[in-house]
Amino acid sequence: MMTHTLNDRTALLRELLERQLAEHTNQLAELTVHSRQPDQGGRDPDTLRQLIEGARQGVADVTQALKRMSEGSYGVCEACGHDIPTARLEILPAARHCVPCQQRR
Template identity: 50%
Template sequence: MIIAPHHTETAPDQPLELLRTMLEEQFVLQTRRLTELTIYGRLPGHAGYDPNTLDILTTSARQAIADTAQALRRMTEGTYGRCEQCQRPIPLGRLREVPHARYCTRCHRHRGS
């Protein structure tokens, strides 16, 4: 008697696919956030936001979208997960914490950014 393994639809089990999913979700969330902030900026009274705060939040959302898009592009190119400075692999723990990371922790510290 042969027992076939039971396959179910689950979240991707490969680290790269999990990170891709995280990045895609982040992209969608930040895009929605930017849309909201843009609408708030056009409303009388800016939906209760101080114009300066609204500008800061908008800039932050745009940067998050750009960082996420660049990480997804690196995945497509096959360079994702490699430090742009030393070319060593970025540890999985760092990528889980900062999925759009371009540098390993050591190089990030030396860059001062």
């Protein structure tokens, strides 16, 4: 069984965040193009607005996570200050809170 060092895990999580940032950015660009078309790319205007807002929020969340990573505060719960478990970060790499604190929010 291979164990990953903290640096390995951080590098893997950074790669995951960077992939998510690219995905959200590409989705936002594509949706923006649709929103400027007369028929909105065949999408319902309200649905399109919600999708755009979701993509924008994704970009913002991932950008903030990458900023926390560069500042050294990534993986620390913003509410209680405890470490966020790696398993949670692997599922939700932009997580800002541990599960108990997130449930209280």
